[in-house]
Amino acid sequence: MYSVAIEDYLKSLWKLGPKNVGTQELADNLDVTPASATKMIQRLTERGLVDHIPYRGASLTKKGELEALSVVRRHRLLETFLSQTLGLGREQLHDEAEKLEHALSKNLENAIADYLGNPKRDPHGHPIPGPNGELYNETDLPLSDSPLNMSLTVMQVPDDDSNVLSWLEKNGIHPGIQLKILSRDDFDGGINVSINNRKIRISSSIASLVKISFED
Amino acid sequence: MYSVAIEDYLKSLWKLGPKNVGTQELADNLDVTPASATKMIQRLTERGLVDHIPYRGASLTKKGELEALSVVRRHRLLETFLSQTLGLGREQLHDEAEKLEHALSKNLENAIADYLGNPKRDPHGHPIPGPNGELYNETDLPLSDSPLNMSLTVMQVPDDDSNVLSWLEKNGIHPGIQLKILSRDDFDGGINVSINNRKIRISSSIASLVKISFED
DNA sequence: TATAAAGTTTAGCCAAGGCTAAATTCAAAT
DNA sequence: ATTTGAATTTAGCCTTGGCTAAACTTTATA
Structure with a gap:
């Protein structure tokens, strides 16, 4: 089209x-x-x-937004599909989906959604729009300004910066992981977090790209 | 490129x-x-x-042929991949692969080939060129001019005519199936075959599109 | 062998989606 | 209030890959 x-x-x-x-x-x-x-x-x-x-x-416009959401849906379904079937790493998914998304027919989109069980999030934790552009209410918050000493669950990591993604992966940070902010550097906004009893420092620029929730 | x-x-x-x-x-x-x-x-x-x-x-030219074979490889790997993962029917595969083949990176091509175990044929039985354009010797023969009363194995069906494919599928004819030609109509070239004790008439135009081998 | 038909190429046009350079508008700072 | 600089738009050009109509080859037929 x-x-x-x-x-x-x-x-x-x-x-x-x-x-x-x-x-x-x-x-x-x-x-x-x-x-x-x-x-x-x-x-x-x-x-x-x-x-x-x-x-x-x-x-x-509304029409433009619906079309955009359709592209985003295809993109995120493809990422999920490539991750599940081929086991591609999170840092590889974006570029591949970027190319394939424009060539995905409605039929194949449906078949993939079906195969995956209509997932609500992609491997980066980003919400997948529904077949008619439905996007559920986004309540995840940036890790950069989350409270100290609470158990936080990582919900989203960026999808389009493979350097950041590789760093996060290397440090075990991805959707589903639990962590706690131990302290915050008042000058540069960097934070010290604990993940599985390991302590890691996360720069503020990266922390602002990671979204968390308080649920577990 | x-x-x-x-x-x-x-x-x-x-x-x-x-x-x-x-x-x-x-x-x-x-x-x-x-x-x-x-x-x-x-x-x-x-x-x-x-x-x-x-x-x-x-x-x-040689250069052009290698590039063509690369496209054909991507096409047939995609057909195989979509068939194995999503279970698409043979008559749906061609059109989907036709769109996706141009958007498949070398990386993804390799990942898919790997995942599939470097298959030698796609779901229509067509040989899949190797990563450097290697295409093994083709010895399959058209069903249309094969001998009577021999046990034949269907090796290839067409991939780009979904009508023919649907007809073949409906009649249980696909790669791997065994059949025997009982008789041939000398006027129009149509043949009567037996598949699993069922008798089917295949028109000469369709029979010329089906390739067989004598092995089983 | 001459001519008609079929196949191929050329010429010239169009739309999409880029670019650079120049003109315009808006905003910020004197 | 004017000026300056940044952002935006316009104008004009380019390439890709289509198209139609006309010209040119080749092949087939009379």
Whole structure:
């Protein structure tokens, strides 16, 4: 239905939203020039996928959002599928799914969802939109500003930075793992956590990318 | 590396080869106009993927053939993978693999081959080229001109005609099945075969698409 | 052998999606 | 209030891969 490029633009707008997204920010995210982004925004606007106020930014229409969620669903189902079947590591999943997501038919999407038992999260803990774009209420919080000395469960890690992912994996941090924040460095925001009686220091930039919940 | 269009042209040239392929035949196979095919043949020739003598036809160079075999390998590995994991029917596999094959990285190709144990044939019985384009000697013969009253093993069915495939499936004909030709209609070439004590008539056009061997 | 038909190529057009350079608009700071 | 700089848009170009219509080869037929 939609081209690879259009799907990529919608996905980026969704990731950067729901606020109005600037041309520069979008262009950076897609690795194109601002001029290219402007042109595409105009095309998407014509197709009713995007609302655009010149010089003010762009945001997805309902139609555009649904299409974006469909891409995100395919992406996350693929990650889950590749993880379960081939046992790919979390740091490999994103790039592969990024390519395959545009070539996944509705049929195959359904077959995979079925095979996996309609999972609610992918291997990074990111919620998988339902077949009609349903996305359940997100309540996970950044590890960076969670309270000390509570038992926390890691719920989400980033999916698109394989360096960060490799570091997290090496230190045993992934969805499902329990940890406790022992102390916080007031200057740089870094935290000391304990995982299975090991102590690890996590920089604030990484900690802000890890989401936790208080449940276990 | 190569675009979807280029990969499709190489694959078609490979399927229609190894003889010189006419512009019309190629265009028909790809559902484009002859003029478009001509232009692409010229581009492929410039890239050293194709040899072209104007008005006489085109054929793959060694480089082009290797690239084509790489696409075919991805296609057949994907068919095998989707069949094994998701249990898709033979008549669904081709179209899905057709889309995904262009988005499959070398890494994923290897992971899938590994997972499957480096299979030599796909679910239609078609040989899967090796990672460097190795294709083992093809000795299977068309069912249409096989001898009567011998125990034959079905080795290959077509992959790209879901109607034919559905008919074959409905009649229990797929790779691995044993059958015997009871008689042949001298006028239209249709044959009467017995499969598990059932008698079935197979038209000559379908019989020419089914390949058999004498081994069991 | 001359001509018609079939197949192929060329010419010129189009849309998508990039780019650079120049013009425009908005916002921030004098 | 003006100016300056950053962000955005426009203008114009490029490549890819389609298309149609017209020209050109080759092959088949009369």
